[in-house]
Amino acid sequence: MPTALSRRRSTRHAARLAALALLLGVTQAPLAQTQAASQLADDAALARTVAQRVTGDRSGACLAVAVVRAETVKTAHVCADPTQVSRITGRKAFEIGSVSKTMTAALLATELEAGRLTLDTPLAALLPADTVVPQFQDKPIRLQDVVTHRSGLPALPSRMPHANPFDPYATLDTQALLGSLADVKLTAAPGTEFLYSNFASMVLSWGLAHHTKQAFPQLLQERLLTPLNMADTFVGAPPPGVTSVAGHESTSQSAMPWNFADDMAGVGGVRSTLDDMVRYVRGQLGDGPPELTAALTRTQQPLTTTAPPMGMNWMIAQVGAHTVQAHEGATGGFSSFVGLDRQQGVGVVILSDTSWVNLGGVSPLGLHLLAPDAVALDKPRRVVDTPAEMLESLPGSYVMDGGLIVTIVRQGKQLAIQAANQPAFVLGYDDAGDFYPLGFDARLDPESTNGRQGFVWHQGGAALAVRRVDTPQ
Known part of the structure; x- marks a missing residue:
């Protein structure tokens, strides 16, 4: 149409433009209304699916959920008790727990892409020279072993204080973290046996901060959050305008927030909003600066040949015909899930203000949203009389x-x-x-x-x- 209009005389051109402007004023509003109505319908359909899982659930949980594609984002905020939905709407930040580990992997990947580290680099290279790091028959723990949970380090540090089981990491300091490495005697070569280790992940988080000479929150901000416009994601205190959601146990009772020393926060100390986690998933699907996209894509690539298959802090699973990268998170009062199907170009985010750790987690719902043809939708757990x-x-x-x-x-x-x-x-x-x-x-x-x-x-x-x-x- 612009080409045809350009051949008209100037007076007729102006008249046509005026008419076109008037026409657009008439037609764009219905188009925008149609698009908005379609978005509302998509969101409502997602909300109905989530409601089938959670309405009336004995946990009392609320869930903020997104299904992310290149052109569309569906979101839903659903609670077991629909009257409680306001507690998770708006700029509300959730503890994302171990989903933080995928962000730590992204930071490591930026160092790999820059050539400053490799996956074969010993973990000890990121730590002070006097740190005693265990080996097995002269085989060191490599960075690859840490991000695939094959380091051989136990789940938790031996010198971790047990002052408050409801906020278990709050008093763990650098001396206890690094000192615990000396207490470990490896029983197998690193890289050979899977053992999920928050201990190893905390050492990596601390080690990246030490290696780059930046505090972990600043490193996270500079390398990941700012490039992806994740302004409402943080470690520690929330930014202005963001409110931290109150967490709950699966009995609906209030739970204490979990706190971490800044440089250990890569294990599970990041908090984020649904909108920001949508931006994170978009980045993981390739929508971001080229250098960061290369790093994020690198984290998703398979690194192991034995079960369970893993990338860099991403669990990899074949779900029906779908190859899925996923990670779940849980703290004392929160649960989370991020899953990706790169081939289909879709990602899923689930943030809950309730810990589902004793209920099987939120990953079954996340996998259903990623692969509804392969994973059935669970039912809510409702209170009934004892038989x-x-x-x-x-x-x-x-x-x-x-x-x-x-x-x-x-x-x-x-x-x-x-x-x-x-x-x-x-x-x-x-x-x-x-x-x-x-x-x-x-x-x-x-x-x-x-x-x-x-x-x-x-x-x-x-x-x-x-x-x-x-x-x-």
Whole structure:
């Protein structure tokens, strides 16, 4: 049309432009309204899917969710109790937990792209010269071993203080972190055995800060957040206008925020909003500055030949016909998920103000949104009455792995659990067939082996087998 108009006389040209402007004024509004209506429909469809999973769930959880593609972003804010949705809308920041590790991997990848480090660089090269770092038969722990969780380092540092189990990392300092390395005796060569290690990830986070001579929050800001316009993502205090969401346990009780020393925050100390995490996923899908895109793409490439397959702090899984890179996060009061399907050009973000660690996490929902043809949508866990047969069969004495004796007793139409020298806790029951203490975050999964009643106790990410030691009445 502009080419045709350019051949008109000037007076007719002006008249046509005026008419065109008038026409656009008439037609663009309906077009914009149509696009807005389409976006609302897409968002509503996503909200319905999330609501099918969470409405009425006993956790009381709220979820902020996004499905990200090159041309579209669908978002939804959904709560188990729909009246609570305001607690997660707006510029609200969530603890993203171990999803922070993918950001730490991105920072490492910028050093790899610049040629200042390689994946074969020993972890010790990032630390002070007098740090004692374990080896196995002269084989050092490499950076690749750390970002694939094959370093051989245990889950947590041996010298980690246990001052507050509700904010477990807050008092861990550099001396205890690096000193704990000297306490480790590796039992296998680094790179050979998978063992998920927050300890190793904290050392890498601290080591990158030491290596670059920048505090971790500043390094994160300069290398990742600013290039991706993630102005509402932070370590420590929130920026102006951003409010930190209050976290909850899966019993709906309030949870303390988790705090980390700045240079160890790469293990799980980043907080972010849904909008910023959408920007992060866009960056992971290739929408960012070329240098950063190269680094982010590098983190997603497979590095291991043994299970589980991993990139740099990305878990890699074949989900039906989909190859997915994903990472889940959890703190005392939050859960998160970021998943990517690069071939389909889609990513998913889930941020929850509730810890789902004892409920199987939010990754099943995330994988369903990424691959609905391969992963079914779970149902909410709703509170129901304890079945009569459970009231009869479960009471008795049990022993946990490690020797702790626990007793289950009947209290009217409910059961209660009590460990030796501890108070009794009433157990609720949900329609997934699990019990849960009303006073703290855990789950009891009944099971029977060879006709003998037992259960699995889920707490803090651990699953302990519990066997009966008395004779049922």
